Amino acid sequence: MESVKPFARRFHGISHRAQCQRVWQPQSPVSYGEGTPLRLLSFNVQVGNRTERYHHYLTRCWQHLLPHRHRLDSLQQIAGLLRQYDLVALQEVDGGSLRSGYINQIEYLAQQGAFPYWYQQLNRNMGRFAQHSNGLLSRLPPESLEDHKLPGLIPGRGAIVSRYQIDGSQLLVIMLHLSLSRRSRNQQLSYIRSLMRDATHTVLMGDMNTQVAALLERSPLEGSGLIAAHSGVPTFPSWRPTRALDHILISPGIRVDKVDVLDFPLSDHLPVGLELRLAPPVH
Structure with missing residues (x-):
């Protein structure tokens, strides 16, 4: 999938052209509009590692460095969940290194979940030992795709920005x-808000590492008009959730049909799913 235009240099990094890999051409194009909601999911998969208690961060820490036999089983279970969705944001996925058995987990989940388009954003390249990445899986061909490196004291955070035409x-x-x-x-x-200018309908989704009030009332997103699709339902830790760290934020022109924090405690975060429709454009 070719990007439609070059992207300008920015102060904190480069927003550059990106290509969404096509796994295969879908037999029939997916159409979204009246009567067909768009299904979104955000999931921090923790590289396919199972964490069920706090002490597992210590006793299973080696799994962040080395392969283990249960990881592929975890990915297959995740793929089974992802098949129910049209647009998926993945955090903490490995792009193909020793710990993942040299499997690009984003490509693998795209294939197993029957997604025709996928994109890997490599944020921390540790060579053969780790390929820390974000991922995009999509049943819709994006009009454009941008790979943004985010500012911060410690480099290694990023955002994938994509645009779609849905029902006009x-x-x-x-x-x-x-x-x-x-x-x-x-x-x-602050950097993300600068990317939202002139957008008709906007969705922010991912692991945001803070509560929704801090995002919407005490951050540069204040006054942006964004609202939380779900009301602070906790997502972390997955075995006994007490903190809402994973969010889907939407602009007012988006209608929510259904939103859920899913009872899927495979990672240390629970996934957030959303079904939405867009208000028709004003002519």
Whole structure:
């Protein structure tokens, strides 16, 4: 999938042309419009590692460095979930290194989930030991795709920005994984807000590492008009959720048919699913 135009250099990095890989041509194009909602999912998959208790961060830490026999089983279960969705934002996926058995997990999930389009954003390249990435899986061909490196004290955070035409309206989707520190997060959100100018319909989705009130009331997103698709339902830790860190934020012209934090405790985060429709364009 070719990007439609070059992208300008920005102060905190380069927004460059990107290509969405085509796995195969779908037999019949997916059509979204009246009567057909668009199904979105955001999921921090933690490289396919199962975490079921806090002490597993210590006892299973080696799984972030080395391959293990259960990881492929986890990916297959994740793929089974993803098949129910049309547009998926993945965080903490490996682009093909020792720990993943040299499997590009984004490509693997695209193939297993029957997604015709996928994109890998490599954010921290640790060579053969780790390929820390975000991922986009899509049943719709994007009109354009941008790969943005986000500012912050520690490099390695990014956002994937894609645009789609749906039933005569344009949808801007920004998939991201924000930093842990408030200072870096606010730098990143200021940068993200600059990408939202002139968008008719906007979706921000991903692991944002903070509560929704901090995002919408005490960050550069304040006054943006975005609202939370779900009301602060906790997503972390997956085995006993107490904190809402994973969010889908939407602009007011988007109608929500259904939103869920899914009971799928495979990673240390729970996935967030959303079905939406776009308000018709004003002529």
